[in-house]
Amino acid sequence: MSGTLTNDDKLGNCILQVQEDLRQLKCTIESVNERGTTLDIQALDTAIGKTERSIRVRMLPHTLAKCLLSNSAHPNNRAIMHQQFGISLPDVHKRRTNTVLPVQVPVNISKYDFTILMGRTNPMATDFCHFKQSFSLCWSSVVDVLEALEKLLRDFAVPLAKVSGERLVELSHVWENGWLKAPPVTGFLSVLENWEEVLGLVLRPGQRFKGEGGIEAAAIHIQCFWRRYLARTAYLRHCQRKWAVGTIAVSWLMHTQMRHVGKALQARRFRQLENFRSRAQHLAANWKHIQSSKRTIIHIPSLGYSQSRRMNLRRYDILQNIQISRLCDIRGDPECPRHLGEDILHYYTSLLNCDSSVRRFIILTPEAIDYFPTHNMCLSTLLKYSPRTLKRIKHLIQGKQAYIVGGVAHVDDLAVADDLGVPILAPEPAIAQLYSTKSGGRRIFTEAEVDLPPGQGDIYTLNQLHGTLARLMTQNIHVQRWLFKMDSEHGGRGTAYCDTCHLNLSPTHFQQIPNVCTLTLFLQESVLLRYLDEVPEWLARYAQPAKTSCYPNWTCFLKTFLRQGGVVEAYPPSESVTCLTVDLLLEPGGEVTMLSCGDQLQGSCQLEAIGSTVPQTSVQQETLKSICMRVGQACLQRLIVGYVSVDLTTFLNRKTMEQKVWAIDLDLTYSDQLAMTQMLLMMTGGTLNCRTGCLEVPMPIQEKCSQKQPPVVNRYAVIGSHLFHSNLSMLYHNVFFMVCKAHGIGFNMKRKQGTVFALYDGSDRCTVGMITVSEDLRGALVTFARNLSVIHQEISPSKMQGETNFKELIKNIEDVLQMTVKNKVRSLEDKPVA
Structure with missing residues (x-):
């Protein structure tokens, strides 16, 4: 095998020598031509070309055997030979009986490996010289790839690279034929035997800057990153400013449009208010005529x-x-x-x-x-x-x-x-909103010069609340409970209370003092200081909302109370307290008319009315009329017209045993009591005589009766406008009326007494209204309580009682009945014996 290689080397050297001699001959001839000697250069050049082609053809089989078949006869080599030399080689991968190769392929083919140290090839190395001689015919294309590989290795400071000559030649052919103009790094590394080590070194961060031209590359890289940073920063700043400009522009357009719309709405509402005032003047001027003529409400x-x-x-x-x-x-x-x-x-x-x-x-x-x-x-x-x-x-x-x-x-x-x-x-909405609050009502009552509970309105801060309450408690030491009412709430929703019995300095300490005026100035100041120190903790521990379903604790209540504003008022210092509601019509012509009056019925929350007894029986009619007229005139002076309801509370002064009446609330609206009273008057055909405090009902005359009954009789009614039971939703209205009829619950049109219902909703059906009418107040109360009990038993199984206010109202009615009996007994005892 070594002999074969030696012969091959000699043959290759011979061919190279022949080519060199021919080249020198051609140069000699050209020099002779330059000296002026006449030669047939064309004929000589043709002869030299024929000689080179003859040598190339003779040496071709030997070169092909070394260059191509040593690489396992790769199919790409056949295409390369066809393109480079115009020769079609057989496919050695196909085993066919009629195809024979023109050359003998040696059993073992060398890989032609050589080594590159520090990115430079040693031209005198034996392995490299052997590789160069073996691929001399295509060396021009191999040189370009080799130089590129050397540059890559120098750039990344690769100390040692073992090159596979065959793969390098293949890569050179791929590059030369334009299949890949600029091979990537992985393409160059594929020709290395130790490509894994070299790849790990190439991929190491910062390795490029350790090689040839690393300092310049690092500088370029730094400048690139810095310029990119500057450009990106400028771009982001530009985008931010562009976004800001767009946002400002859109905001300004929206502001301009909203301002334009706001001005248009303001002008429209001002025009509507002017029209309202103009029509209100016309209504006031023609009120008597409108009331006496046919009209539509x-x-x-x-x-x-x-x-x-x-x-x-x-x-x-x-x-x-x-x-x-x-x-x-x-x-x-x-x-x-x-x-x-x-x-x-x-x-x-x-x-x-x-x-x-x-x-x-x-x-x-x-x-x-x-x-x-x-x-x-x-x-x-x-x-x-x-x-x-x-x-x-x-x-x-x-x-x-x-x-x-x-x-x-x-x-x-x-x-x-x-x-x-x-x-x-x-009234105008602004006026109504001003005086329909708790604080606004107190201002009206103060101007009307009617009695009202000790208290203070327009409280918005915690310090103001504590200071005001301490002062009021010092001035009213006999008050045992203080109320806190939100301005914008009605009923028991926005009310809380706190009892003074929990104070260290409770009213029991002043039982021997008949009046606070007897306290010395020094004692008043000391009591005030004690209350200022004790009130914050007292409220935090013992104050509680009246309806915990709306505000679960004092903290939640206080937060809303201070945000809306509110009133601090004294609760009547008595065990027997009655509240009543009076409905007034403030006519545009200036008259004040009482339309309805009734004593309130409370549910579980003692500060929320869910019904009333009509007519009221707790206050003398003259006293009630005087209070209502003064409040009505005070409202008319502030341009308040229409329907107004006044809440009053009455109790006996324990010291003087005189009846006290306080005005506690003012609602500038058509009340639920008035709406139910209108239904009561329609069903009975009667009138509520507020001058005498009687519900007068005309009775039909019975012709068969020898004695004529009086044309008008007095009736008493119990009204419940907010009766709630969750189980009522299970019954349709026709079934509900059948149940009531089965228990004798109904209204007798001839006798003008019985029960009538008010229906509010056809789908929910949980809330209803009920009116019971009887000859006396006790009968109306008993009928009302019995109806509630019967309905509750019919719709409430033992395991599903439901959510309701029936039970609390029944208990309240029982208390009222007991109080009525006590008052009747007391009146009989006080009556002188003839």
Whole structure:
């Protein structure tokens, strides 16, 4: 085998020598030509070319055997030979009997490996010289790849690289034929035997900067990154500024549009307010004529509370439906915030037909209720966004005297009235919101010069609360309970209380002192200092909301109390306290009329009324009329007209045994009691004589009776407008009335007594109203309590009692009955014997 290699080397050297001689011959001839000697250069050049081609053809089989077949006859080599030399070689991978190779392939072929140290090839190394001689025919293309590989190794400071000559030649052919213009690093490393070591070195961070030109490469790299950082920073700053400019532009456009819309709305509301005032003047000037002529009343029982309060109220739509019994006092069109259903419409139609006078009523529901089912909008707002309903109302009131009776005032009342072109029997929304608060009511009562509980309004800070309460407690040492009322809440929702018995310096220490005025100035100052020190902890430990379902503890209550503002008031210092409600009509002409009066019935919360007894029997009628007239005139002086309800509380002074009456609340709205009273008057056909304090009911004359009965008799009624039982939802209204009829619960039209119900909702059915009428107050109370007990037993299985206020109301009625018996016995004992 070594002999074969030696012969091959000699043959190769011979061929190289022949080529060198021919080249020198050609150079000699050209030099002779330059000296002027005449030679046939073309013929000689042709001869030299033929000689080179002959030598190349003769040496081709030997070279092919070394260059190609030694590499396992790769298929790409056949294509290379065809392109380089125009020779088609057989496919040695196909074993065919009729194909023979033209050369003998040695058994073992050398790989022609050589070594590159520090990125440079040693041209005198034996392995490299052997490789160079073996691939001399294609050396021009191999040199380019080799130089690129050396440069790569120098750039990355590779100390040692073992090159596979065959793979280097293959890569050179690929590169030369344009298959890959610029091989990647992995392409160069594929020709190395130790490519894994070299690849690990090349991929090492910072290795490029250790090789040839590393300092310049590092500088370029740093400059590249720095310039990229500067460019990116500038770009991001530009994007940020561009975004800011866009945001500012959009914000400015939105601000401009909102300002334009705000000005338009402000101008529109100002125009609506001016129209409201103009129509209010016309209503006041023609009130007597309007009252005495045929008219249309548009009842809109809207609860225009603030948005936060509306969203926190349970069954807000049903609360607005509670005053559906207003239809018993109208000859016009009421608005309802909830679809009633055919059963309720049929019920009220039948109810109104019981009256001998013809009453025409139309119940309309705004179509906007279907578009805003979860927004808890007040009825005026829903009507504002209901053009079809407004159009129908316009058609119904066309050419008639008409005015609106609303509920809790809202700014959208003006929009509805302006669209319909009718006046509102109510004060301006701003005035109503100012004086319908607890603090505003105290200002009205103070101007009216009526008695009111010791207290202070317009409290907004904790220090103000503590200081005011300590001062009031010092001035009223006999008060045993203090109340805290939120300005914007009504009933027991926004009320809390705290008893003074938990104080270290309680009123029991001053039992021997008949009046606080007897305290010396020094003693008053010392008591005030004691209270200032003790009140904060006393409130934090013992104050509690009246309805824990709304505010679970004092902390939650206090947070809302200070945000809305509120009042501190004394609770009557007596064991027997009665509250009553009086409904007034402040006519635009300046008259004050009492429409209804009733003693309140409380449920579980003693500060929340869920019913009343009509007429009231706790205050002398002259005293009641005097208080109401003064409050009404004070309201009229502040341009408050329409329906107003006044809450009073009465108790006996334990020292003088005189009756005291305090004004405790003022609501500038059509009350639930008044709505139920209108239903009571319609069913009985009677009138509530507020001058005498009697419910006068005309009785039909019986022709068969020898003695004529008096045409008018007195009746007493118990009204419950907020009766709630969760199990009522299981019964449809027709089934409910069948149950009531089976137990004898109904109304006798001939005797003008019995029970009548007010239905509010056809789907929920959990809340109802009830009125019981009897010949005396005790009978009405007993009937009311019996009805509640029967209904509760019928709809409440033993394992499902449900959520209800029936039980508390029954207990309250029992207490009232016991108190009535005690008062009757006391009056008999005080009566002188003839």
